[in-house]
Amino acid sequence: VHCIDRSLEIMGLPIIEQSRFDLETGSEAYYSVSVNACALKRLTVQIEEKHPAGRLFDIDVIDTCGKPVSRTEISSPPRRCLVCSNEGAACARSEAHTPQEIQAAIDKIADMISAR
Numbered sequence: 001v002h003c004i005d006r007s008l009e010i011m012g013l014p015i016i017e018q019s020r021f022d023l024e025t026g027s028e029a030y031y032s033v034s035v036n037a038c039a040l041k042r043l044t045v046q047i048e049e050k051h052p053a054g055r056l057f058d059i060d061v062i063d064t065c066g067k068p069v070s071r072t073e074i075s076s077p078p079r080r081c082l083v084c085s086n087e088g089a090a091c092a093r094s095e096a097h098t099p100q101e102i103q104a105a106i107d108k109i110a111d112m113i114s115a116r
Contacts, residue, residue, distance in 0.1 A: 001020060001027065001029045003047055003051045003053075003054075004029070004031065004044075004047060004059070007043055007046075007047055008031070008033060008043075011035075011043060013033050013034070013035050013040075014033075014034070015031055015032070015033060016032040016033060016034055017030075017031070017032040018030065018031050018032070037061055037062070037063035037064070037069045038069060038073060038074050040061050040069075041061040041069040041070075041071070041073070041074050041076075042074050042076070044059035044061055045071060045074065045076045047059060048079070052109075052112070052113050052116065053109065053110075053113050055082060055109055056106060056109055056110075081096070081097070082102060082105040082106065082109070083096075083097045083101050083102060083105045084096070084097070
């Protein structure tokens with residue numbers, strides 16, 4: 001979440017409200033930011049694709065009407081699977097990979113980050 005904070009700061013986008021939770025399923029953070037939802041989605045896609053841990057993030061953007069902003073709305077390609085690099089949603093739907101394969105891919109990314 002620190003990369004999100006820093007990215008918003010660099011873009012000059014003040015955080016109106018923020019909540020963070022460490023849950024059994026992982027960490028979650030909620031932000032309220034005064035910016036066009038599509039512009040924010042472009043920023044979050046950059047974080048997901050460029051930050052070393054970005055592949056592990058799932059950053060959703062919800063507009064002021066409560067509607068999620070999709071990658072297709074900003075002409076961005078779908079997220080890739082952590083295991084095989086095919087379209088992630090298709091692998092998830094078909095349960096193409098075992099939980100052990102997914103965990104191994106996550107561990108590999110985490111190991112690369114900690115080695116830096």
